[in-house]
Amino acid sequence: MSGDFEQLWAELAPLGRNRTTGGYRRFSWGPADTQVRSWFRSAASARGLEVETDGNGNLWACWGAPGSVEAPRAPADKAAAVVTGSHLDSVPDGGAYDGPLGVVGALAAVDELRRRGLRPRRPLAVAVFVEEEGARFGVPCLGSRLLTGAMTPERAGRLTDADGVSWAQAMERAGLDPERMGPDRELLGRIGAFVELHIEQGRALAHTGDAVGVASAVWPHGRWRLDFSGQADHAGTTRLADRSDPMLPFAEAVRAARRAAEEHGALATVGKVRVSPNGTNAVPSRVRAWLDARAAEEAALHAVVEGVDAAARSSAAEHGVTVTAFLESKSPLVEFDHRLRDRVAARVGGEGGAVPVLATGAGHDAGVLATAVPTAMLFVRNPTGISHAPEESATAADCRAGVAALADVLADLTDAGPAEED
Numbered sequence: 168m169s170g171d172f173e174q175l176w177a178e179l180a181p182l183g184r185n186r187t188t189g190g191y192r193r194f195s196w197g198p199a200d201t202q203v204r205s206w207f208r209s210a211a212s213a214r215g216l217e218v219e220t221d222g223n224g225n226l227w228a229c230w231g232a233p234g235s236v237e238a239p240r241a242p243a244d245k246a247a248a249v250v251t252g253s254h255l256d257s258v259p260d261g262g263a264y265d266g267p268l269g270v271v272g273a274l275a276a277v278d279e280l281r282r283r284g285l286r287p288r289r290p291l292a293v294a295v296f297v298e299e300e301g302a303r304f305g306v307p308c309l310g311s312r313l314l315t316g317a318m319t320p321e322r323a324g325r326l327t328d329a330d331g332v333s334w335a336q337a338m339e340r341a342g343l344d345p346e347r348m349g350p351d352r353e354l355l356g357r358i359g360a361f362v363e364l365h366i367e368q369g370r371a372l373a374h375t376g377d378a379v380g381v382a383s384a385v386w387p388h389g390r391w392r393l394d395f396s397g398q399a400d401h402a403g404t405t406r407l408a409d410r411s412d413p414m415l416p417f418a419e420a421v422r423a424a425r426r427a428a429e430e431h432g433a434l435a436t437v438g439k440v441r442v443s444p445n446g447t448n449a450v451p452s453r454v455r456a457w458l459d460a461r462a463a464e465e466a467a468l469h470a471v472v473e474g475v476d477a478a479a480r481s482s483a484a485e486h487g488v489t490v491t492a493f494l495e496s497k498s499p500l501v502e503f504d505h506r507l508r509d510r511v512a513a514r515v516g517g518e519g520g521a522v523p524v525l526a527t528g529a530g531h532d533a534g535v536l537a538t539a540v541p542t543a544m545l546f547v548r549n550p551t552g553i554s555h556a557p558e559e560s561a562t563a564a565d566c567r568a569g570v571a572a573l574a575d576v577l578a579d580l581t582d583a584g585p586a587e588e589d
């Protein structure tokens with residue numbers, strides 16, 4: 168198994184990597200995305216999986232597609248397919264593992280099932296969801312949201328990137344038809360379970376000393392855009408009292424986010440900001456900032472956002488600036504299907520073995536799909552906990568343990584049996 172994982176990993180590693188920072192810049196529908204999607208098609212085809220693109224741009228590679236020579240003979244129930252996979256897009260200068268571990272791990276798990284002489288008795292598919300990070304168009308998990316109907320095609324089509332290119336235009340330039348976007352109940356109706364393998368984005372497993380854990384829940388989280396508008400002016404001549412400087416309420420909002428997160432046991436981050444006109448010797452006319460907030464409970468999340476909003480408004484009023492807040496995306500609390508979680512944990516923990524079951528503040532396609540199909544997640548230990556950064560890492564041994572655990576889970580869920588019996 169290790170050879171398969173390592174070979175796949177080595178093929179994917181150089182694609183979309185920035186040589187200066189060492190981080191990945193794989194943005195949906197851009198040149199690096201084209202490369203990783205094409206890598207996935209070849210890797211899946213080389214394994215005899217049939218690859219299809221759904222109307223929303225997500226990729227599906229099926230082992231045992233209906234009508235194929237490998238189609239399982241039983242069972243015939245409609246919601247029979249088991250799907251695994253993750254995403255290949257990245258945040259700006261992201262790490263190698265967030266997303267790719269679940270895609271490479273899924274293909275390696277297919278290899279592992281074959282090596283064990285097993286063939287699934289239910290269709291098994293590997294999925295790659297588009298725009299999971301929302302790095303280019305702002306809304307995370309866009310591919311899975313469109314698939315489940317959590318995002319309308321009309322709104323998605325109008326989302327724009329930093330250069331004003333719309334999602335619909337970018338999709339079209341990549342050779343897809345935006346008219347095909349939208350929920351696919353037929354496809355979702357064929358899925359019996361979705362399992363996503365993912366690097367852990369914290370240090371819980373490093374503390375417990377386990378290579379693999381199972382997810383219990385995804386915290387509620389969301390993204391808010393704050394637009395502060397003032398008056399551009401000369402830095403060397405405008406008296407302080409005459410300024411309408413949007414940078415000041417912006418700075419107050421950043422401090423308020425930290426204070427509110429501390430007060431409510433939550434997380435709040437301002438990681439992206441755009442200043443206009445962005446000149447050293449000019450008071451800015453506008454500051455546009457994005458707040459990312461997350462908490463274990465909705466009430467705490469709400470309190471954080473209210474706290475930031477109130478601080479931004481009061482500081483804006485003090486400085487003669489206007490502020491407008493927009494909700495860009497919101498993901499409610501997700502508790503993964505208890506039966507599936509327990510079944511997965513029993514498989515991963517082995518006989519009498521216990522496996523850590525963790526909630527996460529990170530968003531995932533699994534969290535979106537959980538509204539439509541029974542869903543579970545496996546986490547692989549991250550020794551430093553660092554994620555969304557080039558330093559994100561997992562050991563080769565832990566990745567192998569993750570693949571073996573995923574193969575065990577897939578063998579169980581697909582009722583895999585000896586290949587020669589089919």
Ligand code: GLV
Pocket residue numbers: 299300307528529530531
């Ligand atoms: C995705 O990784 C997110 O949690 O933002």
Ligand code: MN
Pocket residue numbers: 258265300555
């Ligand atoms: Mn991520």
Ligand code: MN
Pocket residue numbers: 254265266299365530531
């Ligand atoms: Mn991810």
